[in-house]
Amino acid sequence: MPDISLDGAIQVTLAGLSTGSVYALLLLGILIIFRVSRAVNFAQGQMGMIAAYVAYAIIAASLLPIWLALVLGIALAATIGLLTDRVLIERLAKRGALSGQDLVVTLGVMLLLTALAETFLGTQTKSFIPLGNDVQFGFRSVVVNLNQVVVLVATLVLLGAFAIFLRTKPGVAMRASAMNPDLARTFGVNVTRVKAITWTVSGALAGIVGIIIGSRLSVDPYYMTAFLISAFIAGIIGGLDRFVAPILIAFALALYQNWSAFIFGSTAGTASLFILVIVLLAILPKKFLDEKREARA
Amino acid sequence: MIRNSRLALLFVPLGLIVLAGAPVMLNRYWLFLVTTLFAYVIALVGLKVLFGDAGQLSLGQAAFVGIGAYTAAIVTDTLALTLPYEILVVALVSALIAAVIAIPALRVSGLRFALVTLAFGELFQWFLRDSKGLTGGEQGLFVPPMLMGPIPGKSPLTLYIVAAIGAIFFSILAWHLPKTKVGRAMSAIRESQLAAESVGVSVWRTKLFAFIFAAVSAGIGGMLLAHTSGSISPTSFGLFSGVYLLVAIILGGSRSTLGAWIGAVYLVIVPALFTTVGLDGVYVLFSGAVLLIVIMLFPAGIAGVLQQFVATRRSNKRSKRREVTA
Secondary structure, three states, rough: OOOHHHHHHHHHHHHHHHHHHHHHHHHHHHHHHHHHHOOOOOOOOHHHHHHHHHHHHHHHHHHHHHEEEEHHHHHHHHHHHHHHHHHHHHHHHOOOOOOOOHHHHHHHHHHHHHHHHHHHOOOOHHHOOOOOOOOOEEEOOOEEEHHHHHHHHHHHHHHHHHHHHHHOOHHHHHHHHOOHHHHHHOOOOOOOHHHHHHHHHHHHHHHHHHHHHHHOOOOOOOOOOHHHHHHHHHHHHOOOOOOHHHHHHHHHHHHHHHHHHHHOHHHHHHHHHHHHHHHHHHHHHHHHHHHOOOOOO | HHHHHHHHHHHHHHHHHHHHHHHHOOOOOHHHHHHHHHHHHHHHHHHHHHHHHHOOOOOOOOHHHHHHHHHHHHHHHHHHOOOOHHHHHHHHHHHHHHHHEEEEEEEOOHHHHHHHHHHHHHHHHHHHOOOOHHOOOOOOOEOOOOOOOOEOOOOOHHHHHHHHHHHHHHHHHHHHHHHHHHHHHHHHHHHHHHHHHOOOOHHHHHHHHHHHHHHHHHHHHHHHHHHHHOEHHHHHHOHHHHHHHHHHHHHHOOOOOOHHHHHHOOOOOOOOHHOOOOOHHHHHHHHHHEEEEEHHHOOOHHHHHHHHHHHOOOOHHHHHHHHHOO
C-alpha cells in the first residue's frame, strides 16, 4: 500500500479524469451510432487506430506537415465511418436484418481494419509524436502534462456542446430519426442523411481519440482494444440508449482503474476492472439490468 | 428437419469415407491439420448450441477452450491421469467454471451477456499471465502426450482417431439437441425470452444447460488442441480468438451443425492453404473481407446456403412431378 499524500491523490485523480475523457469521447461515438442505427460499432477503436497509424506513416515519411497528416488521418476515419454506414449497415437495415447481424458486420470491419494495418503498416509498436505529453508543468509536487489538460478541457467543452446540439434543430432531427424513423420522415427529416452524417462524425471522433491515445502510448494494430473494452463496459452498464449515465460511468471507470492501479499495482488495475463488471452485474438489482427493448444479439 | 436429414444423407457417408481414408492419404502435416480441425469442430459445436440455438452471444468461448487446454496440460503433467479420467476432469472443470460464471452471466442477456463473457475472458488472460507457477505465464506450458495405457498417445494417428471420435460424438449431440425438449426451449428463448417464459419454459435452467454444454465442448476441444500442438500460451485464448470463433460459426452457419464443420475449415484449413501457396499475409485480409461478404449476401451462413440449395431443388422436383400428374 503506497503512501497516499494529498498531492499524490490529486495526481492520480487528474490522470484518471484525463483517461476518462478519452473513454468518454470513444463512447460518445458508439452512443450516437447506436442512437440512429441501433448498431453496436465494434470497429470504433480500430477506426481510430487506422487514423493514428496512417498519420504516423505520413509523418514518418515526412511527406506533409504534422497538422495536415493528423487532419488526413481523422478524415480517413470519418470516411471509413461513412462507408460502413452506406455500404454495410444501411443495406442491412433496408433488408430488415436479423437482430445481431449489425454486430457481426462491425466485428468484420474491425477484423478487416486490423488486417489492413497488419499487412500494410506492420505489427511493430511505433512511438507516435508526443502532442504535448512532453510539456510538463506542476504546482506543489503535482505534475501534469499539456496533453492531459488540453484533452480533459476539450472533452468537457465538446460534451457540453453536444448537450446543446441535442436541443437544436439538427439535434432534434437526429433524435427523431432515432426514435421513430418513419414518423421523422413524414416531418421532412432525411433519415438516411442523418444516419450518414452521424457515422461520419463518429468516425472523426474515433480518429481524434485514436490520435490522442496514440500520442500518450504508442501505436500498433491493437493498442485501441483495451480502450474500446473500457468504453463498452461503461456504455453497457450505463445503457447504450442514454447519454448522461454512460458518459459519467466512463469517467468513474477511469478513476476506479487509475486508483486501483495506484493502490494495488498496474497488473491488478486491469483485473480489478473485470472483477468490478462481474460483481456489478451479479449484485445489481434486476430492475437496473432490464434493457428497454427485448434482448438483441 | 427433412432438409437437414437430406443434407445429412449427402454429407455423412461422404464424410465417413473421407475420415477413414484421410490417415492413409495425408502426410504428417495435413494429418496434424485435420486433427486440429476436429478439435475446432468440437469447440464450435458448443458455440453453435449457445449462440445458434439459444441465441446467447458469447465472446468467452476461447477462454473455455483455454481452460480445457491448460487443465489438460496440468493434469497429464502432474497427476499423470489416463485419457478417460483426463476427459472427465476437463469436462468437470469446464462445467464447474461455467456454472460459477453463469451466476452473473445468466442474469442478463443480449449485449450485457456478451460483456460478462468478455470480462471473464480478460480475467482468464490476466490469470494465465499472472500465476506463473501454475500456467507458465507468457511462455505458457509444454503439453505431455495423452496417456492411454498400451496405446501410444503421442502418435499422430491416435490423436487423429480420438479427435475424430470426439468431433463426431459432439456433432451428433448437437444435431440431435434441437429435437429434444431442452432444444426446443432454447429456440423459444432465442426468438423471445419473454414469450418463452410466458409458456412455462425455465429460462434460467435452459440457458445454464446451453452455457455448460458450450463450456464442456470448448474444454474438450481445447484439451485436444493442447495435445495436438504440444505447447500452449495465453495469446491463443484471448479476445481476438474468441471473436474468430464467433466469426467462424456465423460464417459456417450458426443454425446448423454442418456450420461448425465449415467454420472449422475456415479457421484451420483455409489459412493453411494460403500458407501453402505462400500468401499467409493475405489470409488475414481475406478473412475479414469474406466475413463481410458472407453476412451481406448469405445471412444464414454457408450451411444455410447449402440447405437452401437442397430445399429449392426438392421443391422444383416436386412441382415438376405435380405438373406431370396434372
